[in-house]
Amino acid sequence: MTQSKSTFNSVLLLSGTMVIVKILSAIYRVPYQNVLGDEGLYAYQQVYPLVAIVSVVSLNALPSVMSSWMINRNQDTIAALFWWLQSICLSVSIILFLCSHTISELMGDAQLAPMMRMASIALIPLVFISMTRGYYQMKHQMNTIAVSQVIDQVLRVVVILIAIFLYVIMNISIYQAGTIAISGSIIGLSCVVIYFLTKSKPQWTLTFEISVKDVKNVMTMTFLYAISYLILILWQVVDSFTLIHLLQDTGYNFQESIKVKGIFDRGASLIQMGLIVTTTFSFVLIPLLTEQLQKKNLKLANEYANTSLKITVLFSMAASIGLINLLPILNTVFFKTNELVGTLSIFMLSVIFVTFIIMYTALLQVKAKRKILFLALVVGLALKLLCNYIFVIKFGILGASISTVFSLSIYTLVLHLAVIKQYDFRNMGKFIFKIVITLAVMSLFVQLVLLIPANSRVTSLIVLVFAGIIGVIVVVTGIIKLKILKNEEMKHLPLMDKIIKE
Structure with a gap:
């Protein structure tokens, strides 16, 4: 013990x-x-x-x-x-x-x-x-x-x-x-x-x-373990090799291109902060799911899979929409200027899809479905590369955000089609409707807070913290009052067992 x-x-x-x-x-x-x-x-x-x-x-x-x-x-x-x-x-x-x-x-x-x-x-x-x-x-x-x-x-x-x-x-x-x-x-x-x-x-x-087979197996398993952590990094590699060339093709000179690319790169930090929140909550049940699959307790394993997906949907959408709401003031507080808000706002939707990809990858890994993981990654990366050439030429740096979100969404879809063959997900429509209502109310309250005048980065930071706290309170209240998650599902989340009393 x-x-x-x-x-x-x-x-x-x-x-x-x-x-x-x-x-x-x-x-x-x-x-x-x-x-x-x-x-x-x-x-x-x-x-x-x-x-x-x-x-x-x-x-x-x-x-x-x-x-x-x-x-x-x-x-x-x-x-x-x-x-x-x-x-x-x-x-x-x-x-x-x-x-x-x-x-x-x-x-x-x-x-x-x-x-x-x-x-x-x-x-x-x-x-x-x-x-x-x-x-x-x-x-x-x-x-x-x-x-x-x-x-x-x-x-x-x-x-x-x-x-x-x-x-x-x-x-x-x-x-x-x-x-x-x-x-x-x-x-x-x-x-x-x-x-x-x-x-x-x-x-x-x-x-x-x-044996060469042993070396190959270790490298393959390492790649499979790394997929979840490498998604955004690999997408950034594509941008590193394409964006400067493409931006210059659209009419920017070199100095303008690197400045615009630098502003676009601000999004990576914001997305990473969003992913810290979503992955912290979304992965709490994966060890329990793996344990039940090893015991061949499929019913309980499916329950854990359903709860994992619900938590993923809830917190990825909350983090993404929260970042979009706060982006104008986040941009000013962290990076001094409020530029390319539209481009970065679309980029923030990546939080939803990356969180789904990470969760779906984990759900398929415990079932040893390796081929589909490779296929989905190749499809996603190929689309990212192709869409950069299509959308950046057409829309400039905004196209980089569009190509990222679109390619990640298709990557997610490929994994989703594989996951629903392995698990039985139920009652998701009503659940998602409740989340949409909660996030709409959260957005309203946050936007009202953001109306508070802020004339410096310090006062903007105070408003940002206040708006963030209000947003979290609204989401937690919505989870409890609308019963977005059942009591037994909420008890798997950090601190929720203290808040919820049966």
């Missing part, structure tokens, strides 16, 4: 740490944009997706795969996998480093090359960190993993703040500042390596004796 409680507390600590990490990764762009401007944010965001992919794989995907894969493997097999994966990562790193100028030109800005070279180095420590985290996860030593995450993220943020400071006092370029900021990831990961080596030094022999 004590061991079980200790394990639970460790998992809780790790989950809390990951939320903090997500919040830090979402908000550091705000001071960065405030000092370096939209052009500075553009430069960072062009290269950031590569670093983000490394972060996702080393934080979530590969450690999760390793924690189960290593259980029945001997030391030599584990060592062989390490050297295979390390060889692959090193090869990719060298290719990216050597081709950095070509890649930057493909993005439409050759000055990004030093940042690309710096980002490529982040691949080198990835495998060691991931496998070590997987080992500690297998041993249920979550405290060690949590400390490594804090070291990584805190150092990244500190180096980014140093980049901002140097930009101000030394008048370096946005590209030089961006290179320093990206180096924060290298420094963070390197310090994590040092931290792990102080805990224990692995005694791995140099061997490559492992």
Whole structure:
């Protein structure tokens, strides 16, 4: 019992740490944009997706795969996998480093090359960190993993703040500042390596004796685990390679293009903040669902699936509509100017579809439906690329938001058609109607609050906080009064068991 409680507390600590990490990764762009401007944010965001992919794989995907894969493997097999994966990562790193100028030109800005070279180095420590985290996860030593995450993220943020400071006092370029900021990831990961080596030094022999099938399976499972975390990042990769070219084709000059792209990139931070809320609530039942499927208790598993979907619909719509309502004042408070509100408002709808995709991916993963996950991702990415060329040429930067939301909606639809074959969802029409009523009332109250005059960023922040609190109160009141969720469903949500008394 004590061991079980200790394990639970460790998992809780790790989950809390990951939320903090997500919040830090979402908000550091705000001071960065405030000092370096939209052009500075553009430069960072062009290269950031590569670093983000490394972060996702080393934080979530590969450690999760390793924690189960290593259980029945001997030391030599584990060592062989390490050297295979390390060889692959090193090869990719060298290719990216050597081709950095070509890649930057493909993005439409050759000055990004030093940042690309710096980002490529982040691949080198990835495998060691991931496998070590997987080992500690297998041993249920979550405290060690949590400390490594804090070291990584805190150092990244500190180096980014140093980049901002140097930009101000030394008048370096946005590209030089961006290179320093990206180096924060290298420094963070390197310090994590040092931290792990102080805990224990692995005694791995140099061997490559492992079946190619094993390596392939690990890479496939890692990709499947990473899909949920990589959605927006992969969409940003498409934008990095297409938007600057397309904006110039529509009549913008280069400087105008990078400024507009920088304003568009503000949306990534806002969406990430919305996703922190939605995913925190939406995933509470997935472990219970998995457990019931393993016990072949299909009725209870289906109930958990229904409740998970309801929670996903409720909080994704609330977060998205809430962000759209608050966007004009959010834009001013966080980013100084209120520009491209229409473009960013459409972009905020991504919260709904990304949350659905994450939930549907989890529901299909527990049923081992891998092919449909690959198919849906390929369809979504292909549509994003195609629609960028169609909509950006026609509507400018607004087209980037339209192409993102449209491609994500089709991605969601493909997964939805697969999910409804696996689960029986009921009584959703009345449920969605209640949500629409609640969000309409919430929007009305929030808009009334936003009528309060705000002549500075400080007063705007006060109004923003007040409007946010009012919005949350209205939504919670609607959930309870309209019985949007049943009592037994609400008790699965954080704090709701304190609010609801049977």
